[in-house]
Amino acid sequence: xxxxxxxxxxxxxxxxxxxxxxxxxxxxxxxxxxxxxxxxxxxxxxxxxxxxxxxxxxxxxxxxxxxxxxxxxxxxxxxxxxxxxxxxxxxxxxxxxxxxxxxxxxxxxxxxx
Amino acid sequence: xxxxxxxxxxxxxxxxxxxxxxxxxxxxxxxxxxxxxxxxxxxxxxxxxxxxxxxxxxxxxxxxxxxxxxxxxxxxxxxxxxxxxxxxxxxxxxxxxxxxxxxxxxxxxxxxx
Numbered sequence: 001x002x003x004x005x006x007x008x009x010x011x012x013x014x015x016x017x018x019x020x021x022x023x024x025x026x027x028x029x030x031x032x033x034x035x036x037x038x039x040x041x042x043x044x045x046x047x048x049x050x051x052x053x054x055x056x057x058x059x060x061x062x063x064x065x066x067x068x069x070x071x072x073x074x075x076x077x078x079x080x081x082x083x084x085x086x087x088x089x090x091x092x093x094x095x096x097x098x099x100x101x102x103x104x105x106x107x108x109x110x111x112x113x
Numbered sequence: 114x115x116x117x118x119x120x121x122x123x124x125x126x127x128x129x130x131x132x133x134x135x136x137x138x139x140x141x142x143x144x145x146x147x148x149x150x151x152x153x154x155x156x157x158x159x160x161x162x163x164x165x166x167x168x169x170x171x172x173x174x175x176x177x178x179x180x181x182x183x184x185x186x187x188x189x190x191x192x193x194x195x196x197x198x199x200x201x202x203x204x205x206x207x208x209x210x211x212x213x214x215x216x217x218x219x220x221x222x223x224x225x226x
Contacts, residue, residue: 004156033212043157043202043216056213091156095212101147102212104156 002026004105006092012111016081021108023075023092032075033093033102034067036060043091049075082112115140115215117205125223132190134220136203139184143205146179147214148188150199157202160188190222198224 005024013019025032034046048055049067066078075094079086089107116139126132138146144165149157163170163177163186170177176189186203200221204214 006156031212035214042218043204043214045213045215048213056210058213093156093212101159101162102214103159104149106154106156 004092004094004103006090006105006108008108009106010109010111012113013082015084015112019079019082019110021077021079021090021092021110023077023105024073025075025092025094026103029094029096029103031055031095031097032067032069033095034077035091035093035104036088037091037107038085038088046077046090079110082110084112086110087112115143115205115207117203117215117217121220122218123221123223125225126193128193128195128224128226130193132188132193132197132222132224134188134190134201134203134222136186136188136217137184138186138203138205138215140205140207140215141181141184142207143215144208145206145212146177146186147204147206148175148177148186149202149204150197151202151219152199160201193222193224195224195226198222 007022032049037043047057047061064080069075091107092105093102147162148160151157161172161177174191178187200219202219204216206214
């Protein structure tokens with residue numbers, strides 16, 4: 001069964017540094033998402049992306065965050081200047097279209113020190 | 114906005130018993146609901162979903178019930194197996210939002226042999 005692949009599985013970075021989290025969605029998916037889960041808390045929506053542009057974003061997704069799909073394959077989340085409170089599991093997800101459920105990757109654990 | 118909550122943070126059952134995990138949501142505009150299972154170190158795994166034009170949907174060993182009157186959602190797992198042990202999340206999405214899911218906090222299901 002096709003999977004959403006995320007790399008790296010664990011990223012450690014220092015506060016203020018830029019990080020890029022990478023995702024390879026399932027090949028026939030058209031809608032892409034980033035969610036995050038702070039340890040012990042709920043999974044939270046960050047952003048949705050369709051047709052090479054952001055469809056929706058949450059309040060969490062401020063100017064420090066950006067997404068892109070540079071080569072039609074990878075889907076990336078960039079955090080320009082990380083803060084301690086950015087430490088979380090970041091999940092990439094995708095769906096073919098509005099009638100199929102979201103499929104999640106196994107996440108990247110981001111630790112900001 | 115939407116608020117989604119699970120009634121019990123933990124649930125322990127005997128192997129072979131049926132399990133029921135409950136969830137409440139607040140936004141009457143929510144029209145798509147989904148249950149995910151999350152095992153340690155993995156991303157949310159789709160179990161079953163339901164739209165607001167239905168009140169029951171069945172899958173393999175799982176049933177989702179939706180009561181829009183009281184804004185309540187439940188997941189029933191028949192003949193629970195040790196492999197069902199995981200954290201279960203419900204999530205809801207409002208009409209037209211295209212999978213901007215609001216997640217509950219999760220119920221840890223433990224299946225005792």
